[in-house]
Amino acid sequence: xxxxxxxxxxxxNVSSAVEILKKHGDDAxxxxxxxxxxxxxxxxxxxxxxxxxxxxIAELRRISFNRDNVVIGAMTTQAEIVSNGQLSSLIPIxxxxxxxxxxxxxxxxxxxxxNVAHGDPGNDMPAVMQCLDAGYTLSGPDGTRTVKARxxxxxxxxxxxxxxxxxxxxxxxxxxxxxxxxxxxKRKIGDYAIAAAAVLIGDGKASVAFTNLSDTPVWSxxxxxxxxxxxxxxxxxxxxxxxxxxxxxxxxxxFKKHVAKVVLRRAIHxxxxxxx
Amino acid sequence: xxxxxxxxxxxGREVEDLAEPRTLLIHxxxxxxxxxxxxxxxxxxxxxxxxxxxxxxxxxxCTIFVAQSNGADVTTVEGLANPDGSPGVLQEMFREHHxxxxxxxxxxxxxxxxxxxxxxxxxxxxxxxxxxxxNLCRCTGYQNIVKAVMAAADxxxxxxxxxx
Ligand SMILES: Cc1cc2nc3c(=O)[nH]c(=O)nc-3n(C[C@H](O)[C@H](O)[C@H](O)COP(=O)(O)OP(=O)(O)OC[C@H]3O[C@@H](n4cnc5c(N)ncnc54)[C@H](O)[C@@H]3O)c2cc1C
Ligand code: FES
Ligand code: FES
Numbered sequence: 001x002x003x004x005x006x007x008x009x010x011x012x013n014v015s016s017a018v019e020i021l022k023k024h025g026d027d028a029x030x031x032x033x034x035x036x037x038x039x040x041x042x043x044x045x046x047x048x049x050x051x052x053x054x055x056x057i058a059e060l061r062r063i064s065f066n067r068d069n070v071v072i073g074a075m076t077t078q079a080e081i082v083s084n085g086q087l088s089s090l091i092p093i094x095x096x097x098x099x100x101x102x103x104x105x106x107x108x109x110x111x112x113x114x115n116v117a118h119g120d121p122g123n124d125m126p127a128v129m130q131c132l133d134a135g136y137t138l139s140g141p142d143g144t145r146t147v148k149a150r151x152x153x154x155x156x157x158x159x160x161x162x163x164x165x166x167x168x169x170x171x172x173x174x175x176x177x178x179x180x181x182x183x184x185x186k187r188k189i190g191d192y193a194i195a196a197a198a199v200l201i202g203d204g205k206a207s208v209a210f211t212n213l214s215d216t217p218v219w220s221x222x223x224x225x226x227x228x229x230x231x232x233x234x235x236x237x238x239x240x241x242x243x244x245x246x247x248x249x250x251x252x253x254x255f256k257k258h259v260a261k262v263v264l265r266r267a268i269h270x271x272x273x274x275x276x
Numbered sequence: 277x278x279x280x281x282x283x284x285x286x287x288g289r290e291v292e293d294l295a296e297p298r299t300l301l302i303h304x305x306x307x308x309x310x311x312x313x314x315x316x317x318x319x320x321x322x323x324x325x326x327x328x329x330x331x332x333x334x335x336x337x338c339t340i341f342v343a344q345s346n347g348a349d350v351t352t353v354e355g356l357a358n359p360d361g362s363p364g365v366l367q368e369m370f371r372e373h374h375x376x377x378x379x380x381x382x383x384x385x386x387x388x389x390x391x392x393x394x395x396x397x398x399x400x401x402x403x404x405x406x407x408x409x410x411n412l413c414r415c416t417g418y419q420n421i422v423k424a425v426m427a428a429a430d431x432x433x434x435x436x437x438x439x440x
Contacts, residue, residue, distance in 0.1 A: 001300075001319045001320075001338075002298070003298050004298070005296060005297070005298050006297060006298060007278075007297070008297035008341070008343040010343075010346075031341075031344070034339065034340060034344060035321065035339055038300075038321075038339045038340070038341065039320065039321055041298075042319075042320075051297070051341075053343070053344055055344065079333070102410070103324070103409045104334055104392070104407060104409065104410050105324060105327060105334050105335050105336045105388070105410040106321065106336070106410065108333040108334060108335055109335055109336075109339070109340070189409045190409070190410070
């Protein structure tokens with residue numbers, strides 16, 4: 001369980017971090033909480049000559065509440081999402097989801113930026129960000145750009161972020177639909193989802209997304225439209241067409257499709273009950 | 277790879293040693309500093325035996341590079357005894373309520389419980405179970421661990437009342 005060696009950097013602002021990434025190309029990688037990366041490095045599934053730690057960069061820790069949106073700094077931990085009362089009252093689905101991620105120790109280290117940037121289809125926040133139609137802000141040597149969560153994921157562990165870009169923040173457009181639910185089926189506390197569904201409903205609109213049912217998070221436009229028009233059965237049918245689960249240690253693909261329907265129906269009912 | 281100077285404030289004391297940045301915090305504590313309270317159970321971020329307190333938060337020290345912890349305040353179970361060396365409240369309650377059998381998980385359990393009771397000083401049983409969910413025990417079946425943490429909460433709260 002000893003990872004290969006690296007040179008360690010702890011820059012104090014985004015531009016020096018980008019500078020290091022630019023200089024070393026794909027020999028360098030950023031580390032946020034390390035709770036996806038360190039396990040991979042221990043297994044030697046990830047190796048790099050330079051590790052760029054973002055913990056000292058204060059600008060990445062802010063959460064700002066604006067009229068049209070909320071911006072969550074990349075280094076905000078999952079534990080901070082759980083404990084932020086203002087955020088929880090404005091966008092309660094974030095707290096509901098964060099509480100379903102692993103255990104207290106992991107939530108203390110794991111960050112929002114790391115969770116969404118990693119591209120692990122098992123991570124819970126990406127589907128929620130697609131459901132919320134969030135945007136990710138990326139800073140690189142050529143400046144800053146924003147990519148929608150719905151356009152960010154290419155395949156497992158591959159995203160549109162280039163190696164020398166840092167994800168600095170997540171922008172969630174406001175207001176958020178009032179009915180919400182994240183329903184996750186897992187084998188035990190601390191496990192990734194067998195299947196999970198994120199649902200938002202309100203004001204004649206709806207949004208539906210899934211975790212761990214394809215090699216990327218899945219947001220379904222047709223399932224969202226069907227739910228907005230009030231047809232739960234059509235929503236479930238559209239969702240089943242959108243997902244492509246693979247058989248693995250969490251069960252055969254058929255079982256996962258079954259669980260997907262169950263969590264989706266539960267999430268829809270819960271979200272409807274919560275609609276204000 | 278060259279070594280770096282690592283400084284920690286460990287259980288209230290400044291400590292320093294040379295280590296490769298890739299050294300895991302648990303190995304640095306156990307092998308460089310001979311602080312063997314925190315244990316290595318799984319080394320894969322699951323069991324919580326390696327739990328320490330870092331900058332006021334419970335963390336799994338098998339999943340943190342020592343480089344990341346450089347400059348941090350770290351508390352291990354060694355730092356939770358009373359100043360005269362006698363067992364602290366949590367340690368005493370684990371003893372009294374049989375919150376341990378083999379004792380392998382205990383340093384992690386107690387270090388987590390210590391922080392948990394600061395986050396949640398009047399917990400329900402359910403809150404104890406949720407707050408301690410990152411720590412596995414293969415012996416006790418958890419009942420007595422939960423009892424011990426609840427009893428420690430009572431003791432700490434009545435000590436606080438006595439002071440005020
Ligand atoms: C036992 C265990 C159980 C877990 N269970 C779950 C679970 O059920 N659901 C879940 O969602 N997660 C789970 N996780 C993962 C955890 O939430 C991770 O902490 C999180 O996914 C990654 O965040 P991090 O800050 O630790 O990222 P890191 O591990 O530091 O980084 C992950 C990847 O993202 C990159 N990266 C990080 N930050 C940035 C940034 N700002 N810009 C660009 N790239 C960046 C890194 O280079 C790396 O490739 C679990 C982890 C463990 C150890
Ligand atoms: S040894 Fe660190 S979690 Fe098991
Ligand atoms: S007492 Fe043996 S593992 Fe907990």
